[in-house]
Amino acid sequence: SNRKVMVLPGDGIGREVMQANMKIIDWLAKYRSLGFDLSEGLVGGAAYDAHGTPLTDETLADSMSADAVLFGAVGGPQYDDLAFELKPERGLLRLRKEMDLYANLRPAIVFPALVDASSLKPDLVSGLDIMILRELCGGSYFAEPRGIDVREDGSKLGYDTNAYSTPEIERIGRVGFDLARKRNGRLTSVEKSNVMHSGVLWREVMIRLHGEEGEGVELSHMYADNCAMQLVRAPKQFDVIVTDNLFGDLLSDCAAMLTGSLGMLPSASLGDIDPDTGIPAAMYEPVHGSAPDIAGKGLANPLAQFMSFSMMLRYSFGQAEEADLLEQAVSDALAVKRTGDIMTPGCEQTGTDGMTAAVIDAMDRL
Amino acid sequence: SNRKVMVLPGDGIGREVMQANMKIIDWLAKYRSLGFDLSEGLVGGAAYDAHGTPLTDETLADSMSADAVLFGAVGGPQYDDLAFELKPERGLLRLRKEMDLYANLRPAIVFPALVDASSLKPDLVSGLDIMILRELCGGSYFAEPRGIDVREDGSKLGYDTNAYSTPEIERIGRVGFDLARKRNGRLTSVEKSNVMHSGVLWREVMIRLHGEEGEGVELSHMYADNCAMQLVRAPKQFDVIVTDNLFGDLLSDCAAMLTGSLGMLPSASLGDIDPDTGIPAAMYEPVHGSAPDIAGKGLANPLAQFMSFSMMLRYSFGQAEEADLLEQAVSDALAVKRTGDIMTPGCEQTGTDGMTAAVIDAMDRL
Numbered sequence: 001s002n003r004k005v006m007v008l009p010g011d012g013i014g015r016e017v018m019q020a021n022m023k024i025i026d027w028l029a030k031y032r033s034l035g036f037d038l039s040e041g042l043v044g045g046a047a048y049d050a051h052g053t054p055l056t057d058e059t060l061a062d063s064m065s066a067d068a069v070l071f072g073a074v075g076g077p078q079y080d081d082l083a084f085e086l087k088p089e090r091g092l093l094r095l096r097k098e099m100d101l102y103a104n105l106r107p108a109i110v111f112p113a114l115v116d117a118s119s120l121k122p123d124l125v126s127g128l129d130i131m132i133l134r135e136l137c138g139g140s141y142f143a144e145p146r147g148i149d150v151r152e153d154g155s156k157l158g159y160d161t162n163a164y165s166t167p168e169i170e171r172i173g174r175v176g177f178d179l180a181r182k183r184n185g186r187l188t189s190v191e192k193s194n195v196m197h198s199g200v201l202w203r204e205v206m207i208r209l210h211g212e213e214g215e216g217v218e219l220s221h222m223y224a225d226n227c228a229m230q231l232v233r234a235p236k237q238f239d240v241i242v243t244d245n246l247f248g249d250l251l252s253d254c255a256a257m258l259t260g261s262l263g264m265l266p267s268a269s270l271g272d273i274d275p276d277t278g279i280p281a282a283m284y285e286p287v288h289g290s291a292p293d294i295a296g297k298g299l300a301n302p303l304a305q306f307m308s309f310s311m312m313l314r315y316s317f318g319q320a321e322e323a324d325l326l327e328q329a330v331s332d333a334l335a336v337k338r339t340g341d342i343m344t345p346g347c348e349q350t351g352t353d354g355m356t357a358a359v360i361d362a363m364d365r366l
Numbered sequence: 367s368n369r370k371v372m373v374l375p376g377d378g379i380g381r382e383v384m385q386a387n388m389k390i391i392d393w394l395a396k397y398r399s400l401g402f403d404l405s406e407g408l409v410g411g412a413a414y415d416a417h418g419t420p421l422t423d424e425t426l427a428d429s430m431s432a433d434a435v436l437f438g439a440v441g442g443p444q445y446d447d448l449a450f451e452l453k454p455e456r457g458l459l460r461l462r463k464e465m466d467l468y469a470n471l472r473p474a475i476v477f478p479a480l481v482d483a484s485s486l487k488p489d490l491v492s493g494l495d496i497m498i499l500r501e502l503c504g505g506s507y508f509a510e511p512r513g514i515d516v517r518e519d520g521s522k523l524g525y526d527t528n529a530y531s532t533p534e535i536e537r538i539g540r541v542g543f544d545l546a547r548k549r550n551g552r553l554t555s556v557e558k559s560n561v562m563h564s565g566v567l568w569r570e571v572m573i574r575l576h577g578e579e580g581e582g583v584e585l586s587h588m589y590a591d592n593c594a595m596q597l598v599r600a601p602k603q604f605d606v607i608v609t610d611n612l613f614g615d616l617l618s619d620c621a622a623m624l625t626g627s628l629g630m631l632p633s634a635s636l637g638d639i640d641p642d643t644g645i646p647a648a649m650y651e652p653v654h655g656s657a658p659d660i661a662g663k664g665l666a667n668p669l670a671q672f673m674s675f676s677m678m679l680r681y682s683f684g685q686a687e688e689a690d691l692l693e694q695a696v697s698d699a700l701a702v703k704r705t706g707d708i709m710t711p712g713c714e715q716t717g718t719d720g721m722t723a724a725v726i727d728a729m730d731r732l
């Protein structure tokens with residue numbers, strides 16, 4: 001098989017939902033003859049515990065030579081006091097940067113069965129299906145200079161740089177126009193061009209790119225603060241939102257939470273397409289974190305991990321049929337069982353294993 | 367009178383709601399013998415139209431020598447294509463910076479009469495009363511270097527710096543502990559210390575300050591993306607949130623919108639206390655913008671402006687009694703009349719004048 005997948009469960013519930021995902025992979029091997037060449041590695045706190053670093057060079061190399069990476073979650077309170085460069089998150093950030101996964105796709109979808117789980121009123125969110133496209137390799141997360149300096153008077157200065165270049169904006173902008181074209185044709189570019197110079201350049205490049213390559217897409221611009229407001233006020237006004245790394249971090253979490261489906265939401269982080277294989281550099285990851293409070297208890301909702309795996313089937317391996325099957329099974333399973341995070345009265349509550357079994361049952365029946 | 371107030375209506379509905387506010391000021395002069403020494407100036411697009419700059423040195427000097435500034439709103443589509451330094455917002459930003467108004471208080475309150483106007487489910491927001499304290503003179507808004515450079519290959523680099531120094535964090539932190547002490551004793555400090563060096567220093571200083579001066583206040587820390595989520599999930603968990611300029615911009619707009627009371631929310635921007643007068647440098651401003659879509663139609667809700675003026679009475683001039691009176695009148699008026707933005711079935715809809723008259727009626731009766 002040429003489907004080389006690097007599996008990085010990480011920490012906390014990341015390990016539990018990844019274990020559950022293995023059952024889905026086994027099912028596909030058994031009943032659909034869909035084989036993967038799997039390797040597993042440590043990342044985050046687990047890697048720190050074993051090797052004193054949140055990502056070893058070896059695991060990074062294995063990830064880069066794989067066709068796709070399936071990621072769980074990282075972090076935990078026991079790592080809170082580690083130095084900046086040793087924290088679990090650094091493993092994730094290093095993967096994003098070294099694999100040059102600049103396009104982070106974060107769908108915010110309300111599953112019909114979960115409309116009532118949103119904190120927003122049902123009519124504002126029912127049928128919601130927006131895509132947040134977050135630039136993932138630049139801006140405040142990586143640009144230089146950054147650090148903490150001690151000044152002459154003994155006080156300190158902590159600083160980060162939010163920098164974007166023309167080519168960095170162009171490549172994420174292109175993904176935005178492509179995505180919008182495949183969806184409802186509307187792209188909202190979000191920045192603070194009234195305050196930030198990086199935002200001025202961002203808007204300038206988006207406008208030019210729209211003229212050159214944006215045919216069939218309606219481009220609009222919105223300030224990031226207004227976008228945070230509008231997501232709460234009337235989220236259905238959006239189709240695709242494209243924004244920088246830091247704004248994307250806040251806005252995608254806000255959007256994810258308002259769906260009420262946080263435990264259900266996947267993400268894909270994509271880089272350039274390999275000219276030899278035709279496959280993009282790619283990592284797939286649930287939007288939720290490592291949830292230390294429920295870790296190890298068998299309570300975690302595995303559906304975001306499954307949906308991330310389904311994105312992998314679709315975007316990395318072109319297995320649309322199996323992706324459809326898995327997504328349908330997830331949707332069917334919701335009618336039968338629910339983990340605690342998405343419980344609503346009248347449903348039967350279960351844990352990670354029960355939820356996984358319900359999905360596999362549904363796959364059997366499809 | 368030594369209550370010198372500089373009035374800056376600005377653009378769009380800023381002018382209409384400020385005009386309405388003058389009726390409140392007249393009432394206080396007539397029935398409470400409360401006099402103000404008022405001057406008026408241009409800011410934003412209005413200043414640009416008259417003088418080619420969004421804030422003249424003269425208006426800035428007048429604002430700095432006043433005891434307090436009452437601000438309306440700035441901006442409008444006709445100024446969209448102006449150069450960065452000429453845009454209406456620059457007038458506002460220059461006032462904040464030159465007057466060193468580093469502490470921006472943004473209450474997010476749900477008025478009982480408006481619970482149903484929120485996009486969140488009523489039980490999540492009824493009784494909501496949180497305070498977002500935003501640092502207003504540093505970070506990505508002002509720190510250097512910033513700009514757009516043309517590189518050797520002809521492409522551009524747009525960059526901004528998010529820098530915070532120990533004293534900058536200390537002075538806003540102190541305001542945070544003070545506010546929390548006067549409220550429910552809980553302060554949540556929000557940053558991205560898992561990613562940004564400015565955030566690492568921010569957290570470090572907040573922890574030290576808590577040990578030194580935070581008695582009676584419970585301090586917790588939250589990442590900004592998680593805060594955006596938690597505001598949507600369960601906003602009542604917060605008391606005071608303290609955060610930097612850029613995060614504060616997004617989070618306060620998000621919080622304001624979820625109250626359903628956007629047209630009602632005031633803000634205060636405070637600087638250091640003048641040792642001669644005992645009065646802080648101060649500017650009071652509604653949270654809403656200039657609303658070009660409804661400007662000039664007499665439809666604007668003046669209540670956020672009135673509430674801002676009420677904050678001025680309280681914080682700058684110690685007129686708690688009059689502030690209470692005005693706030694009670696606003697609350698009473700809501701039972702009688704509503705502008706379009708806060709209409710709910712069963713209420714009588716009105717415009718700026720009608721809403722103002724309802725407040726003045728209520729003051730007459732109190």
Ligand SMILES: CC(C)[C@H](C(=O)O)[C@@H](O)C(=O)O
Nearest residue numbers: 089090092093249560561591
């Ligand atoms: C864990 C953290 C470093 C990460 C980020 O800030 O990007 C996370 O919040 C995310 O959104 O994937």
Ligand SMILES: CC(C)[C@H](C(=O)O)[C@@H](O)C(=O)O
Nearest residue numbers: 194195225455456458459615
């Ligand atoms: C108008 C704009 C410059 C301003 C800001 O970004 O601070 C506004 O959004 C605010 O929050 O007061």
